[in-house]
Amino acid sequence: MSLDEATRSRISELVESKEVVLFMKGNPQSPQCGFSARVVKILDAYLPEYSTLDVLSNPDIREGLKSYSSWPTIPQLYVRGEFIGGCDIITEMSESGELFEALGVEPPPEVVPTLHITDKAAAGLRQAAEQNASGAGQQLRLSVSTSFESALSVGSKAKLDIEVESNGVTLLVDRLSAQRAEGITIDIIDTPRGPGFKVDNPNAPSKGELSVQDLKQLLDTDEKFELLDVRTPREFETARIEGAHLLDEAEYERIQALPKDTKIVLFCHHGPRGANMADQLLAAGFTNVHNVVGGIEAWSDEIDASVPRY
Amino acid sequence: MAIHVTGGSGASEVVEAIRGSILEAIPNAEVRVSTGGPGHFEIRVESPVFEGQRRVQQQQLVYGAIAHLMAGSDAPVHAVDRLECVSP
Incomplete structure (x- = not known):
């Protein structure tokens, strides 16, 4: 298959313009394919920043890349203009330690952690x-x-x-x-x-606590976040905070698929169940997790008396 | 709704096309091609030419040889599920 000169020179300009360039489906915040997601996750561990290009919005580049690198699939990683590989090769290089050299990153010194x-x-x-x-x-x-x-x-x-x-x-x-x-x-x-x-892991970011006043303020802004009710369906029927989703199995699955830096606010009746769930979500990799102190009880007490107490 | 058409070429013809194209690029190679799902193939190529090459270079050689079979949206080869390159 031929690669026209205009596309070829556009690709070479792209791969030579930056130290590290990743052609992927989607962007690092929301990759549109599992292979691209995996390479982003690997690169994030090595580099504070790198350049990416979404081939889904650049069909010419997507097609041209196949000939450019003699490589039929996306993602494709380039360092200083040189093609390094696709998902399998990057994964393998990361596991073997070769990726440090390929990316020009000095491996951190051998410091033995205490476990x-x-x-x-x-x-x-x-x-x-x-x-x-x-x-x-x-x-x-x-x-x-x-x-x-x-x-x-x-x-x-x-x-x-x-x-x-x-x-x-x-x-x-x-x-x-x-x-x-x-x-x-x-x-x-x-x-x-x-x-x-x-x-x-004591190094993991700890869960934040949120007062009911903080929650009220947060709900009044445009800031996007997930408000999750960790009580039972029966309690959810009895009293609820407007805008909250009951964290049932299906909802938990949906949450798990969200980007790990999604802001999550949890509440229960008085607080402890929310705190437990916060720990669970942090352990699952979420970094922006908050629990409402005092739970829905405090909400009806201090913010909205129309929410029944039980 | 789009209907996926695999074209007139049957799987065995595609297997032969893959084999032939690889042999044309790497004449002394031993090539084994097997079929997965429709349009999916697994390829194993053994040749002394791979000696001393990095894995990416080995695979580029093979992918380059079959590029014309993978081009376009109705390509006979939709994906290579597994590509193994070995030097004897």
Whole structure:
């Protein structure tokens, strides 16, 4: 397939205009495809800023790129004008540590974070390692994303990985995760879906508290946020705050799919359930989570007496 | 509503076209092509030409060879689900 000269020179200008250029579907705030989203997430961990171009609104570029790089798919990453690869290759390079050099980023120094693994979690991790280790050289890995989302997985050791030992368990931590992992506690807790690992990261942004007056003020502005009612459907029927969504399963799924910096305000009857849910959302990677102090009780008491108390 | 037309070429003809195009670009290669869903293929290419090349370069060589089969919205090759390049 031919690539006309005008498109070719436009692409070369684009890839040479900036140090790092990512051609993707959508933009970093709302990627329109899982592969683009994955590369954005990886790059965010390495670079404070980089340039992106949405091929969905530039069909000529999208088609031209295929010939330009002999690469049929989007996303495509370029550094100083050179094509680096697509999603699979970027993922692999990140895992192997090669991406530092490719992006011209100095790897952070090898600082071993202190981890606390409880006895229960240590036993669970050993068991998980045995069950998941498909081949030799497979080890447990802890990763912490830029939004402080933690993940445990099994994989092989890469060149720049740091080995961290706690309670007889050794975990691999990559250099970028290690910077956000100091003081992490790993425990096993009971969840509605059975026992699961809980990673508690003291470096994660803590939940904010909101007074009912703050909430009233917030509702009176144009600022966009999600107001979530974490009470039971029956309580929701009894009394509600205008504009709030009941956080049922479907709603929880919708919330999980939102960008992690979405502003979320939670409330319950008196406060504690909202605080628990705030912890859960922060653990899931959300960074802008608030709980209303005093819950709906305080709301009817201080803001809107027409909301029934119960 | 758009209807997806795979065109007149059957999967086996497309497999042959892929094989042929890769062999034209890399004559000494051993090429295996298998079909996934409609328009989806898995390709394995073995050739000494890949030696010392980075993975992206190896794949560019293959993608470049079959670019004409992947061009346009009604291309016979919609996606390569898996591309493995190995040097013997």
